Structures are given as C-alpha cells and as structure tokens.
Amino acid sequence: MNAYYLQILTVIGINIILAASLNLISGYTGQLSLGHATFMGIGAYSATLISIHLGLPFIISLIIGGVVAAIFGFIIGVPTLRLKGDYLAIATLGFGEIMKNINLNLKITGGPMGLRGIPQATNIYIVIAAVVLTIFAINRIINSRVGKSFIAIREDELAAEAMGINTTHYKILSFVIGAFFAGIAGGLYAFFFRYIHPSNFGFMKSIEILCMVVLGGMGNTYGAVLGAIIITVLPEFLRTVSPVISQYRMVFYGLLLVIMMIVRPQGILSQDFDFTLFNHGLLGYKKKKGGQIQ
C-alpha cells in the first residue's frame, strides 16, 4: 500500500479513537465538551516529552500520555461537572485556550516552534490495535453498570440520582475515561507525524471531533466510527475531485452539518441502531422483537 493511503488510514484510526471517546462524554453521558482536542494535545506533549527526556519505550510513553490527559480531565472535571447545564462546554473551551497558550510559551514544549524530531514509532498495526482496544473497552463500559449509569444521567439526571447514582462521580468518571483515550490518540498522532504544534490541538480540532460525533450519531459508538471515517476521507476525496473545491472544504463541513441537522438530527446511525459487534457475534444484528406497542 502506498504511503498516502497508509497515512489516511492512520489518521482515520486516530480520529476514530477521538470521536469514540468524545462520544462517551457527549453522546452517552450527555455532557457537552468543546475541548476534546486539548486532551489529545496533553497526551501528545506528555508522551513526547516523557519519551525524549526519560527515554521510556514508546508504548509506555503512550500510556503515560493517556494517564496525564486523564489527570487533567479530572482536574477540570471536578469543579465543572458538579454544576448542571452548559458550564462544562464553557469551561472546556476556556481550558483549551489556556493549554494552547501554555504550550506556546513554555520552553519545554518548544513554544511556537513546536516539538520536532519525534521518533517515528506509530505504525498502522499499533493504530489498529489501539482502535480495536478503545472500541472494545468503550463497548464493555457502555453495556455495564457503569455505562448504564452514564446513559441514565443523560436521560434524566434527577431520576438517576433518585435511583442511587452519584451523578457527579459518574460524570467525572466518564470525562476522565474520555480524556484518557484522547490522550492516547494524541500520543499516536505525535509519534506518527513526528512534529507537534499547539495549533494542532486547538479549538478547530475540537470542533472537528464534535462534528464526527454529531454526523455519525450521538450515543452510538459505531456512529462515531463512521463519522470519523467520513470527516477524514471527505477532504481527501474533495482534493482529488478538484483542488478548488478542496479549498472550500470548511464550507462543506458546515453545509453537511446544517443539512444533517435538518434531515437527520440524530446522526447517520441513531442511538437505536445497534449491531453489537463485540457482544453478539461479529456484525450480527441483534434481533428486537416487535415494534412499538400501544
């Protein structure tokens, strides 16, 4: 396979991890985060710096990057997730800008020069393994007591609390898990492109991830996967059609989302769409008896 396709596949994989982990926070738990790329950035910088300065092996650095992102997720989540409403969106937005400016000004992160000369360690096999493990873990979580608590919070926070769910605890947990996987994706990114810059993990990237989730379908892991593939491939496809159209790809994103919101607001795969890859045999449609009663 030529390098171009291999690169697209790798980026698809990284984006799938990002979209699936944001989907856990926003789609399943119902907490809107506008700073998912920030955690990706924290993972990328931490993994890189640990690898360069401590000489730890790639996989260990990757995991530490994820853990550091999770710790930051906890720090930002504790004060904001206690509140109800849109505070998380605003706080994550602000946090993203703060991290970007910190990275732009610290010496150790290379400031506006970014970090270059990162060893090439990410390959397609590692990315595939990471994607499979991420989807597997998120699926297991969603179908467990923990995941059902996430969904209950999304459905009705007051009722969830009345059922004995410590909603603050579970919202933070969801946020921390999402941040962890975003951090892993960031590490993979850094060790693939071998160069990172604060602007790689800015607000636009966060919005791009959110677009993947919304397009694919909030609250459906496979929707997030599909959204990640479409949003990654679309600009490349447009480039081959016409370089002029490619310049206007942001217009396409916008248009696509507007059309989606009008035609199919639940996303391509709605949360009801449920072919359970890991729980009921490979790609086996889970049979649901009957339609609506009443």
Added chain:
Amino acid sequence: MTTATNLLEGQSLSMVFGGLSALDSVDINIKKGEVLSLIGPNGAGKTTLFNLLTGVYSPTRGKIRFKQRELRNMKPYDITKMGIARTFQNIRLFGNMTVLDNVTIGQHCRTKTGIFGAIFKTPSVRTEEKKTREKAMEVLKLVELDDVWDEKAKNLPYGKQRRLEMARALATDPELILLDEPAAGMNPQETNELIGLIDKLNDMGKTVLLIEHDMKLVMDISQRIMVLDYGKKIADGTPEEVRNDEKVIKAYLGDTHKGE
C-alpha cells in the same frame, strides 16, 4: 413520640423558597409496615415534603430521621441507599433505555461493578450482572411488565410507564417507598390494579407513603391519612377520622358548604 416502631420521623419540617413558605413546621411519623397517604389541595406542600424526605431539598428548619439516622445534608443517592425509594409526579423514566435496563439501574446502589470490572468482565462481574438481570425480571413480573422487557420505556403506554416507575423504585430494595400521585391519569380499571399492587407491596413488608388525589384509592388502602393545607398539617388519623374532620372538609370544600 420517639418509638422504635417509627421508621421515619420528621420533626417541625419547614421549607421556605425565597420568602414563600411551602411547608410550615410539619411533623410526620411513618410506622414500619404501614400505608400512609398524604393528601391536600394543590400547592399544599405534598411534593415539597417528598423532596425533603428524599434529599432533593434540604429543609430550612427541622429534622428528619430514618431508621434512627439523621438524613439532613445527605444526598439523594445516599438516601436511596439507606432504603427510601420514590416515584415522580410527572413520570421521569430513562426513556431511551429498555424496560429491563430501567429496572437494572434501580439496583445501582446494591451492586458494585466498577470501571475495570466492566472492561475485563471478571467472573464476579458476570455473576453480578446475571443476578441483577434475574432480580430485574422478578420485579418486572411483580408489576406485570415482564412481557415488554425489551421495549424502550418511552414507547410504553402511560399506565405501564407508571408501573415501570414503581418497578424501578422497588428494584432499589427500599424499606420505605414514596409514590407521588401513582394513579394520576389512570382509568378506573388501572387504578384498581394499582390498588392491588400497593397491597402486594405492603404484604411484602414495604412501608408506603403516597400522595394521591384519587379518594377511592386513598380510602381503600390507607391505614392512616395525613392532610396538608397551605404548608401546614391540619389532620392526621385513620381514614374514618379524616373523612369527618371539620378542618379537612373546610380545606377541600370551602367554608360555605354547610349552608348549601
């Protein structure tokens, strides 16, 4: 007044919302194993009292003790764990989840699978999940919803949604169950089924506190009735006593009814 038979004791409970007094020194005692009804005109403070007992609000003044423990400053989820469950006046189900999952969630506070258990699905987690499912089906059978276990909650007809809310509350394994207008919007037949269900719960040893406007239901199943009006308790006694209470008649029918 403090006796061991009282499961719950609320002493001079007051709740003030920004200068508006919703409850004014109300005493409430619930004996173990009884069915107590809370009635009163709209706005009398019945749901506010529920919200105090379940920790949604903290009382402005007063004390609540459940099984000899002070509930003040406890979070709703802690109170649920102690053994008080509730339903809501306007149904609050997890609409996009299945009937079974709604009831499974009810057992949240009695189970303990954590994040790593969820990912690695250890044998103990599998056992717990199996037990949870079985118990959920048991509860669904009790409320006769076991045949629709894989429907989405929001697709159920109204009467079944009410029953599902009760099933979900029951799944938390409560000693005291608070029902907020369980018969609202039900037809006479559904109401009769509900009476049967509440009787069944009581036979199982559950203590029941309910808010209800349907007097047939209230008179049928209550061992005791407490009446609130404008945030104050105006009567507390057997159905017979309450039915003949001057103040209650006045609150419900107004001052002039005698002349008519």
